[in-house]
Amino acid sequence: MHNKTLAEIIAGLNSGAFSSVEITGHLLNRIRQLDPQYNSFITVTAEAALASAEAADRQRASGNAPLFCGVPIAHKDIFCTNGVRTSCGSKMLDNFVPPYDATVVENFAQAGAVILGKTNMDEFAMGSSNETSYYGPVKNPWDVNCVPGGSSGGSAAALAARLTPGATATDTGGSIRQPAALCGVTGLKPTYGRVSRWGMVAFASSLDQAGPMARSAEDCALMLNAMASFDPRDSTSIDREVPDYTANLNQPLSSLKIGIPKEYFGEGLNPGTEQAVREALTEYEKQGATLVDISLPHSHLAVPAYYVIAPAEASANLSRFDGVRYGYRCEDPKDLRDLYMRTRGEGFGDEVKRRILVGAYCLSAGYYDAYYRKAQQVRHLIKQDFVDAFATVDVIMGPTSPSPAFAFGAKGDDPVAMYLEDVFTIATNLAGLPGMSLPCGFVDNRPVGLQIIGNYFDEGLMLNAAHQFQRATDWHQRAPEGLE
Amino acid sequence: MQWETVIGLEVHVQLATQSKIFSGASTAFGAEPNTQACAIDLAMPGTLPVPNEQAFRDAIMFGLAIDADIARTSMFERKNYFYPDLPKAYQTTQLEKPIVGRGHVDIELADGSKKSIRIHHAHLEEDAGKSLHEGSFEIHGHGMTGIDLNRAGTPLIEIVSEPDMRNAEEAVAFARKLHSIVTSLGICDGNMSQGSMRFDVNISVRPKGSDTFGTRTETKNLNSFKFMEDAIALEVERQIDLIEDGGKVIQETRLYNGDTKQARAMRSKEEANDYRYFPCPDLLPIVFEDDYIEQIRQSLPELPDARRDRFIEQYGLSRYDANSLSGDAAVAQFFQTAAAGSDAKLAANWIMGELSARLNAEDRVIQDSPVSADQLAGMIARLKDGTISSKMAKQVFDAMWNGEGDADGIIEARGLKQVSDSGAIEALVDDVIANSPQQVDNYRNADDAKRPKMLGYFVGQIMKASKGQANPQQVNDVLLEKLNALL
Secondary structure (H helix, E strand, O other): OOOOOHHHHHHHHHHOOOOHHHHHHHHHHHHHHHHHHHOOEEEEOHHHHHHHHHHHHHHHHOOOOOOOOOOEEEEEOOEOEOOEOOOOOOHHHOOOOOOOOOHHHHHHHHOOOEEEEEEOOOHHHOOOOOOOOOOOOOOEOOEOOEOOOOOOHHHHHHHHOOOOOEEEEEEOOOOOHHHHHHHOOEEEEOOOOOOOOOOEOOOOOOOOEEEEEEOOHHHHHHHHHHHOOOOOOOOOOOOOOOOOOOOOOOOOOOOOEEEEEHHHHOOOOOHHHHHHHHHHHHHHHHOOOEEEEEOOOOHHHHHHHHHHHHHHHHHHHHHHOOOOOOOOOOOOOOOHHHHHHHHHHHHOOHHHHHHHHHHHHHHOOOOOHHHHHHHHHHHHHHHHHHHHHOOOOOEEEEEOOOOOOOEOOOOOOOHHHHHHHHOOOHHHHHHOOOEEEEEEEEEOOEEEEEEEEEOOOOHHHHHHHHHHHHHHOOHHHOOOOOOO | OOEEEEEEEEEEEEOOOOEOOOOOOEOOOOOOOOOOOOOOOOOOOOOOOOOOHHHHHHHHHHHHHOOOOEOOEEOOEEEEOOOOOOOOOEEEEOOOOOOEOOEEEEEEOOOOOEEEEEEEEEEEEEOOOEEEOOOOOEEOOEEOOEEEOOOOOOEEEEEEEOOOEOOHHHHHHHHHHHHHHHHHHOOOOOOHHHOOEEEEEEEEEEEOOOOOOOOOEEEEEEOOHHHHHHHHHHHHHHHHHHHHOOOOOOOEEEEEEOOOOEEEEEEEHHHOOOOOOEEOOOOOOEEOOHHHHHHHHHOOOOOHHHHHHHHHHHHOOOHHHHHHHHOOHHHHHHHHHHHHOOOHHHHHHHHHHHHHHHHHHOOOOHHHOOOOHHHHHHHHHHHHOOOOOHHHHHHHHHHHHOOOOOHHHHHHHHOOOOEOOHHHHHHHHHHHHHOOHHHHHHHHHOOOOOHHHHHHHHHHHHHHHOOOOEOHHHHHHHHHHHHHHOO
């Protein structure tokens, strides 16, 4: 039952093959039994989940069931949930219970979904290995000695371990796609503005975007149908009709032009990863698509630009955690300065502090032009690379991350090596473009992700391309041994 | 040495919007602490700002009123600093692309001279909350600081002038003119005691004739014209004394206390924050179409200068009176209502005289006047038609002030009608003349030049006999006629 996709669960609930209480109960049991090994959940809301499953079953019996009625999913612990602790993976918010729902949470509630709990993540979404979580690292279900990727590592691992059939996630520089790749699941970061950021704890506001994670492209399409909306509470939300993302999944790919950026196949790419990606591209050719060699000449500037812009925005976004109104407050502050220094010193982990310091430095008088302004100029060039590329191709494909999952601690002492994990994903965030990752093979029993980058609002086309690949292959159906 | 003062102002004007600049919480003044602060104002995680369109309209109205350039694209920046009443630890404000560009405000001084004060720019921003410090707030007997976030997120425009003012009179005239403009536009309630307008005054001195500026200080948060005048005088004197004693002015922020009439340094430039401004990524640049601005221009209400000119033209007021009555939008409205139902010049005199004195004495604004414009008009109508004398009018005014109702009712109830019946007045005059043979003789024998002074006695007697109700003008006329007939 836990192997079922969202589409299969919806069909099963519709046909009466099983009830929401049954599948919800089954997954909650599984989480109770297995998650101690993976640590993919920070909070499991078992009681509330069963109560809403019961309510969903009644609603379904009354003949008025919305799409996700009774379908269990999990939310990344970055989305505010009314009455349920929202920690963002940080000691700073360990005691924080929001009095409001994120729009994404609201949208799923309206669609009838049952929430199993809140998934683990890198602290404030800062990390590519889930090692920065205050609640301890998430283990990769394919190899518990390896990281699941980050920052949405909890969502990805929970999917791989068959603890949930769908999970929300967020992506600021690759935080949906890289863990999806490392855990062998499918994840989509939509166009910036497609999904509301209201109620999503901010990391870097101009880059943050929420998206679905599931075990198939079809499931991602179903989830995106529920998630995406224009939200007047988010000034960067885009007022544009939400299409039915499942509508075009079965279009043939015979006229599809796929851009292959030479910069994504250079030095630093694991040979096994490259081989898996090349074989996936061959499958696309087999389906009639055309591969076109392209160049994204400013690709090498994406990581440095990102590590100026994202920390700069984060340094301001995280200033509100000051111990005055909510969240962690140090014991017995002796004065205001002490309150600030110790609250923030004790409440934040090292990686968060590192980024706040980097960000504050880049914005400081005398450095702003050299760092922040320059990075914004680079951002513009990177966006232009994509605009030029999409003049000739429909989608761009390449590896999601340079190598498969690595061992815990392998990059712990070297932030730059960790930052290079996102070398292929960051540019799309800087450009605001949609990107997705889907399983396309293995290296030493560790999954490899194929990345698809689309033009603005081309999520439908990307999902179509991914779905057609998944119809012809079974990489996405593979489960870690013992978790089938 | 002769010194010249150089003054520039930064003025914070609270916009009279219903809700805050980036949230839907109410901006009403005086509510219980923290009852008008929503999740956005509290900077709860995941909350986002949504701009209030009315704040843009208000700022554009101001820009048009001072003949300024309106930015076609405007954007917000974050100004980062930690303070407990600043929930996000940054203020959302404007730096690189303020909504209102260069403009000017024209002032008129007491001697009738005019001056144009250049505006460097005006930008939109959010207000912070308030810290209630030790003494005003206690928990368990310990001095604590309380935070009230009701004001957090209230929309402000900050108006920055060029250093064009040369003395306190000019600065106060400029401040008053701004007050007049924003209240006339209806974009600010103008209530200074509630902090609706707050003035930061940059002051420096230099030897007269010098064309470089001296080091300036900034005296912050003055919220009355009187405090501003006093604070400028104090700071100018301090700077001149300092320099003449061989010292140097250091760039610093100062606080003036209106109660003790003293100022102290708050922080020097060296201690100033690096605010690390950068564009707010939660708010996209705002583009204003020409049509949008044009439509606001068309809907601009009458501005103070135009109103003054109209008062001179329409009501025949002197320039001085017209200036006094047109500056404050509420006063102007009061005057127009009162004048419409009575007599413009009398209405002007009563508003600038009795009413204004009574309001000042009780520290009230005209909106809170116990005597309404209609009531004043009613009283003036009776004064003008001779029903009551000026002296009676003062009694009627007092009664209206005390809430006794309209003039007609008071006149009736108190029997205040003056006698204008010529027969009755002639009888009174005849009686007094008959009863004052000695005074009549004196009058008859006096020089022409002395006679007018001798009328007082007769008038006094007649008014006394009439219990003060005889129409004094009529009494004068009849008396003169009858006395002269005896010559």
